Amino acid sequence: MNYLLYKVGEFLACIFTWDFAYKVGAFLAKLQFLISRKDREAVINNLRVILPNKNEDEIAKKAKEVFVNFGLYLVEFFRFSRIDRVYVDKHFIISGKENIDSSLRKGKGLIFLTAHIGNWELGGMALSLLGYPLMAIALDHKDPRINNFFKMRRQSKGIEVVSLGSSVKQCYRGLRNNKIVALLSDREFGKSGYELDFLGRKKIIPRGAAVLALRTGAALVPVFVIRQGLNQIKIECLPALDICDNSSELDVIKKYAKIMEEYIYKYPSQWLMFREFWKE
Numbered sequence: 001m002n003y004l005l006y007k008v009g010e011f012l013a014c015i016f017t018w019d020f021a022y023k024v025g026a027f028l029a030k031l032q033f034l035i036s037r038k039d040r041e042a043v044i045n046n047l048r049v050i051l052p053n054k055n056e057d058e059i060a061k062k063a064k065e066v067f068v069n070f071g072l073y074l075v076e077f078f079r080f081s082r083i084d085r086v087y088v089d090k091h092f093i094i095s096g097k098e099n100i101d102s103s104l105r106k107g108k109g110l111i112f113l114t115a116h117i118g119n120w121e122l123g124g125m126a127l128s129l130l131g132y133p134l135m136a137i138a139l140d141h142k143d144p145r146i147n148n149f150f151k152m153r154r155q156s157k158g159i160e161v162v163s164l165g166s167s168v169k170q171c172y173r174g175l176r177n178n179k180i181v182a183l184l185s186d187r188e189f190g191k192s193g194y195e196l197d198f199l200g201r202k203k204i205i206p207r208g209a210a211v212l213a214l215r216t217g218a219a220l221v222p223v224f225v226i227r228q229g230l231n232q233i234k235i236e237c238l239p240a241l242d243i244c245d246n247s248s249e250l251d252v253i254k255k256y257a258k259i260m261e262e263y264i265y266k267y268p269s270q271w272l273m274f275r276e277f278w279k280e
Helices: 001-015 018-033 039-051 058-076 085-091 097-104 122-130 144-155 164-176 208-216 249-266
Strands: 093-094 110-114 134-138 160-163 180-184 194-198 199-206 221-228 233-237
Touching: 001 018, 001 058, 001 144, 018 039, 018 058, 018 194, 039 058, 058 122, 085 093, 085 122, 085 233, 093 110, 093 122, 097 110, 097 221, 097 233, 110 208, 110 249, 122 144, 122 164, 122 180, 122 221, 122 233, 134 164, 164 180, 164 208, 180 208, 194 249, 199 249, 208 221, 208 249, 221 249
Parallel strands: 093 233, 110 180, 110 221, 134 160, 134 180
Antiparallel strands: 194 199, 221 233
């Protein structure tokens, strides 16, 4: 059933104009906010933690914005086939591109560190269309048809997709070939990370980015893809983290956890987290 919904969503998104597709996506997202109690309460409970000074009406408003931003995210993903270099040049602003270029010139590869903020899928696609050799680490979907649906669309824009379960060797090989490995690092799917104070409560933060950086010497560059309106996206590429020879995994994780916190606090309605974050 979910696979059919993805296919129908893609069909509808592609037959409409951009403006109308966004309107439909926003409408359906608001409808989902009303009818999906589980998702609505998960988002609201997350926002209660990161926005402790907001009242319930303000939190509910922000939660609805989260749903709408996710609806826009899906529209853009479904319309991947319509996005090309011309679209990227027109609708994207890239800040800090020099941080990518200077890191790649060292020849040791580059690690993108990001979170579930804005439209990370669209950001990766844009950078790939600009010629950057991008590898994306992705969690496999249980339904192989849905997994293939996502994988093919990423690959169609030049992104090499690496399954989370078999990612280590491929990441090392990619970095040796001076490629970019992109990691979402605000959610740990196992128990191998480090427990830190994150957004006001204890949470396990993934260690993968820190391990790769320390073992390969690849630069670790935080990158966030922020929505600035319909059809307007800003990719913010921050300076590479300062990692010393004697830095520990925990030292590095604390640095990037702090940066992710700053962006989630700054853009709470763009943090697309539909599970109760601290109950996982």
